[in-house]
Amino acid sequence: MEKKKMRILTGDRTTGRLHLGHYVGSLKSRVALQDMYDTFILLADIQALTTHFENPSLIHDSIFDVTIDNLSVGLDPTKVTIVQQSAVKAIAEMTVFYSMLVSVNALRHNPTIKTEAKQYGYSELTYGFLGYPVSQAADITFCNADLVPVGEDQIPHIELSRKIVRKFNDMYGTFITEPQAKLSDVPRLSGLDGNAKMGKSLGNAIYLSDSADEVAQKVRMAVTDPARIKISIPGNPDICNVAKYHKIFTPDKYDQICADCRAAKIGCVACKKILINSLNTLLDPMRERRAYYENHMDEVSDIILTGSKKANEIGDAQVAMMREAMHIAI
Ligand code: TRP
Numbered sequence: 001m002e003k004k005k006m007r008i009l010t011g012d013r014t015t016g017r018l019h020l021g022h023y024v025g026s027l028k029s030r031v032a033l034q035d036m037y038d039t040f041i042l043l044a045d046i047q048a049l050t051t052h053f054e055n056p057s058l059i060h061d062s063i064f065d066v067t068i069d070n071l072s073v074g075l076d077p078t079k080v081t082i083v084q085q086s087a088v089k090a091i092a093e094m095t096v097f098y099s100m101l102v103s104v105n106a107l108r109h110n111p112t113i114k115t116e117a118k119q120y121g122y123s124e125l126t127y128g129f130l131g132y133p134v135s136q137a138a139d140i141t142f143c144n145a146d147l148v149p150v151g152e153d154q155i156p157h158i159e160l161s162r163k164i165v166r167k168f169n170d171m172y173g174t175f176i177t178e179p180q181a182k183l184s185d186v187p188r189l190s191g192l193d194g195n196a197k198m199g200k201s202l203g204n205a206i207y208l209s210d211s212a213d214e215v216a217q218k219v220r221m222a223v224t225d226p227a228r229i230k231i232s233i234p235g236n237p238d239i240c241n242v243a244k245y246h247k248i249f250t251p252d253k254y255d256q257i258c259a260d261c262r263a264a265k266i267g268c269v270a271c272k273k274i275l276i277n278s279l280n281t282l283l284d285p286m287r288e289r290r291a292y293y294e295n296h297m298d299e300v301s302d303i304i305l306t307g308s309k310k311a312n313e314i315g316d317a318q319v320a321m322m323r324e325a326m327h328i329a330i
Contacts (some may be wrong), residue, residue, distance in 0.1 A: 004245045005036070005037055005038040005149060005180075006036075006037050006038070006146040007037065007038040007039075007040065007143060007144065007145045007146050008037040008038070008039050008145060008146065008147045008148065008149060008182070009039075009040040009041075009042060009044065009139065009140050009143060009147075009148060009179075010026065010030065010040075010042070010148060010149045010150065011042030011044045011085070011139060012026075012041075012042075012043065012044060012066050012069075012070075013044045013045075013047050013048045013051075014043050014044060014045045014048045014059050014062035014063045014065075014066050015048045015051065015058065015059065015200070016058065016062055016200045016206055017060055017062070017065045017066070017069060017200070017207045017208070017209050018065075018066060018069040018070075018204045018207070018208055019134050019198055019200065019205035019206055019207045019208065020070075020189060020198060020203065020205070020207075020208070020279075021093075021188070021189040021197070021198035022208075023073060023208060024186050024189045024248060025110065025151050025184050026071070026149065026150070026151065026184060027070065027073045027075075027160065028073070028206075029149055029184060030070070030075060030078065030080075030149065031073055031074045031075055032274060034075060034079050034080050035074060035079065036086065037147070037203075038081075038082065039079065039080040039085065040069055040080070040081045040083055040143055040145065040307075040311070041075065041080055041081070041082045041307075042083050042085050042139055043066055043067060043082065043083065043084045043085060044085045044139070045059055045062075045084060045085050046085045046086050046091070046092075046135060047085065047132050047135065047136065047139075048062065049122055049126045049128065050126070050129040050132045051116070051129065052130075053238075055153060055322060061224070062259075062300075063084060063302060063304070064297070065209070066322065067082055067300055067303065068209075068290055068293045068294065068300060068303055069208050069209070069301070070082065071289060071290075071293050071303075072208060072209075072287075072289045072290040072293070073208065073286055073289075074285075074289070075321075077122050077303045080307075081307040081310055081311065082155040082303050082304055082307040083191055083307045083308050083310075083311040084197065084304050084307075086192070086310070087191055087308040087311075088142060088308060088311045088312055088315050089144040089312060089315065089319075090138070090312070090314075090315025090316060090318055090319045091135065091138045091139055091142055091204050091315065092138075093138075093319050094137075094138035094141065094315075094318070094319065094322070095131075095135045095137075095138045097168070097322060098134050098137050098138060098139060098164050098168070099131065099134050100169060101164050101166060101167045102134050102160070103129075104130070104324075106160070107130050107131060107133060107134070108130070108159070110133055110156050110157075111156055112133075112153050112154070112156050112157060113125075113129075113130065113133065113156075114155070116187075117129075117245070122318065123292045132156045133160050133161075134160075134164070136157050136161065137157075137161035137164045137165070139169075139253075140158075140161050140179045140316075141161065141164075141165055141177065141179065141315045142311070142314065142319075143179065143311065143315065143318070144176060144177035144178050146162075146177055146179065146319070147180050147181075147182045147243050148161075148179050148180070148181050148182060149182040150181055150182070150184070150285075151179075151184050151188070152183065152184075152188075154180055154181065154210070156182070158179060158180070161179055162178050162180075163178065165177070165178045166213040167318065168179060170320070170321075172325035172326055174316075174321065174322065174325045176322075188260070189245075189248070190224070190241055190244060191204030191205070191217065191241075192204055192206070192218060192221070192222035192242075192245070192246065193221075193222070194223040194241055206218050206219075206279065208283065208286055208290075209219060209290060210283070211287075211292040212280045212283075212284075212287075215279050215280055215283065216276045216280075217278060218275075218276050219276045219279065220239055220240070220272060220273050222242050222245075222272065224240045224241065224242050224243055224268045224271075224272075225237075225239055225240045226238035228229060228268065229265075231264065231267035231268075232263040232264055233264060234261070234262050234263060235261040235262065235264070235268070236262070237258040237261050237262065238259070239256070239285065242268070242271060242272060243257070243258060243273055244277070245275055246258075246271075246274070246275060249278040249279055249282060250274060250275065250278040252273065257271060257274065263298065268269055291305055311321075
């Protein structure tokens with residue numbers, strides 16, 4: 001008998017297009033995992049509302065943009081299930097059930113909530129924002145996901161999900177799967193401006209949807225070793241952002257480029273040219289897939305609707321089981 005595949009679920013907030021940081025940290029491994037695991041990709045539009053509720057058109061457009069970003073990197077719609085979070089009723093219902101099991105204090109002390117609240121400049125937190133980790137526990141467990149591939153910042157949320165599930169199972173005698181984080185082993189991609197993080201709100205991102213010219217323009221503006229004001233002065237790749245990018249995107253030539261930089265044999269312009277080439281070589285096949293989907297938007301809608309329908313069937317069964325266990329089914 002064929003062994004049942006383990007299920008993974010991961011997601012992106014629909015608050016804008018995805019960039020190279022997302023690719024390196026998450027999308028790339030999704031592609032590698034899709035054959036091994038039963039993969040669910042969540043378009044987290046409800047979670048997007050927690051910070052962007054005043055911008056419904058951005059969230060609407062991003063549902064499609066994020067879907068196409070995921071498809072463009074090579075996720076195969078015949079293998080993975082792409083799900084719109086707000087379309088899955090079980091997620092909303094489970095969020096309510098789970099909310100009984102989580103203290104407000106635990107949410108207030110969640111380090112990721114704290115960081116994000118600061119980042120957005122919130123002096124007061126809405127109920128929805130403070131509670132999104134509870135909703136995320138529902139995202140993960142409506143389909144009994146085994147593994148959740150995420151970056152470091154999501155660990156507190158996965159821990160909370162585990163706690164909630166444990167509590168629910170203990171209390172009601174159910175067997176909801178306790179999910180496990182599958183931590184990305186890639187260090188966070190820094191911004192080309194030298195900022196520690198590439199982020200859409202930081203204005204330093206290279207988007208998967210950027211054209212070859214846009215990529216070239218952004219790389220040309222990148223900050224390098226500030227002490228290297230002349231080509232004849234040897235550079236220090238240890239403190240150069242472009243070198244960090246070469247390590248990821250030009251791995252075969254990385255050692256040579258660093259040696260040439262230290263020996264002042266290669267200047268920043270030439271070095272950046274190599275990077276532009278590496279990035280565009282990576283992005284070109286993505287651009288091709290993107291062009292296909294952008295010309296077949298009906299197919300994109302279908303992929304989201306089909307995935308969400310399947311998610312609803314799975315989620316409805318989960319909620320029915322939970323209602324039974326909670327003695328609220330009549
Ligand atoms: N919180 C995640 C982020 O900010 C997005 C997300 C929503 C998610 N639901 C999820 C990730 C479920 C993993 C599993 O990137």
